[in-house]
Amino acid sequence: MAELYGRDLITTQDWSIDEIQATIDLARKLRAIVRGGGRPPRLLDRKNFFMVFYAPSTRTRGAFEAATAMLGGHPAFIDVSTMRMEEAVKDAAKMYDSYADGIGVRILDKAIDFVYGAGRRVVEEFARVAKVPVINMACCTYHPTQAIGDMMTIQAKLGDVRGKKYAVTWAYSSKPRGRCSIQEEVLIATRFGMDVTLVHPPGFEIDPKIIEAAKRNAEESGGSFEVSNDFEEGLRGANVVFPRNWATAEFLRVGATAFGVDREVAIYNRYRDWRLEQHHVDDLMGRPAIVTHVLPVMRGEEATDEVMDGPNSVIYEQADDNFFAKMAVLALTMCKEVEL
Ligand code: CP
Numbered sequence: 001m002a003e004l005y006g007r008d009l010i011t012t013q014d015w016s017i018d019e020i021q022a023t024i025d026l027a028r029k030l031r032a033i034v035r036g037g038g039r040p041p042r043l044l045d046r047k048n049f050f051m052v053f054y055a056p057s058t059r060t061r062g063a064f065e066a067a068t069a070m071l072g073g074h075p076a077f078i079d080v081s082t083m084r085m086e087e088a089v090k091d092a093a094k095m096y097d098s099y100a101d102g103i104g105v106r107i108l109d110k111a112i113d114f115v116y117g118a119g120r121r122v123v124e125e126f127a128r129v130a131k132v133p134v135i136n137m138a139c140c141t142y143h144p145t146q147a148i149g150d151m152m153t154i155q156a157k158l159g160d161v162r163g164k165k166y167a168v169t170w171a172y173s174s175k176p177r178g179r180c181s182i183q184e185e186v187l188i189a190t191r192f193g194m195d196v197t198l199v200h201p202p203g204f205e206i207d208p209k210i211i212e213a214a215k216r217n218a219e220e221s222g223g224s225f226e227v228s229n230d231f232e233e234g235l236r237g238a239n240v241v242f243p244r245n246w247a248t249a250e251f252l253r254v255g256a257t258a259f260g261v262d263r264e265v266a267i268y269n270r271y272r273d274w275r276l277e278q279h280h281v282d283d284l285m286g287r288p289a290i291v292t293h294v295l296p297v298m299r300g301e302e303a304t305d306e307v308m309d310g311p312n313s314v315i316y317e318q319a320d321d322n323f324f325a326k327m328a329v330l331a332l333t334m335c336k337e338v339e340l
Pocket of ligand 1: 061138296
């Protein structure tokens with residue numbers, strides 16, 4: 001898949017379905033090598049991947065760092081609190097472009113006071129300035145490498161995903177969170193021909209541009225896309241459910257400081273019963289039924305421990321697949337030829 005060499009990845013919409021599938025296929029091969037006790041070739045030998053973190057992470061940092069090192073490259077972790085923040089983004093991007101063979105940027109939630117669009121603009125600015133590939137490691141709008149890894153897991157569990165129902169549902173949490181992973185799931189699943197239902201209470205509408213893109217994707221793929229405001233109806237017949245909190249549209253429009261976190265959480269408290277429980281999986285979902293989560297999951301709030309540790313949960317396989325999906329993205333964007 002030489003076409004991906006040097007390419008940015010801001011959202012999965014930037015890549016064709018064949019390119020995404022090739023990435024998943026490579027991730028599977030890398031997984032087989034590593035989990036079989038081997039090591040992949042040093043595809044990133046003497047290459048630097050600069051990881052610019054404006055926002056914290058457990059998985060994304062660990063996965064990109066380990067994946068770069070496993071391919072023989074050097075992962076440079078840049079905590080932006082150690083950078084000269086008075087500098088224009090384009091100047092920092094220009095420098096890192098000359099030092100690195102690839103750049104990752106993560107900027108969302110508290111790093112942008114939850115203001116929707118602010119993180120995406122920074123990632124886009126890096127991509128505009130840098131000639132090396134820029135990988136979006138999660139912004140306010142998109143989380144592409146997460147969605148590729150998630151589709152890898154869904155395919156492994158469901159086989160042909162076309163016509164399978166995917167319920168991406170709002171779930172209760174006591175803490176506001178952005179909606180990048182929600183929006184990216186909706187985008188990738190509609191492109192792969194799934195019947196996607198986005199489920200949320202009124203007031204939690206996602207970006208209208210994402211809705212339009214999801215509808216277009218579904219028309220092209222033969223899948224479908226709908227929105228439901230009814231938790232149980234939304235789950236009915238689903239083969240995949242992803243229970244995840246995201247902030248109200250108004251909170252994300254004006255930002256946390258202007259809206260107030262306490263005021264926002266008071267809204268969530270009206271929907272405490274939007275919590276995935278095992279009886280929802282057993283009585284409402286179709287078969288097969290899998291429970292996914294990008295993590296971190298708010299245990300006891302978004303879903304019970306019984307569900308997240310239960311027989312339908314695939315959350316740890318998903319996190320493992322995400323490691324190899326990121327490895328594949330690094331290899332394909334930073335290497336001219338990828339041969340295993
Ligand atoms: N799923 C995900 O992006 O996890 P982290 O926030 O821990 O990186």
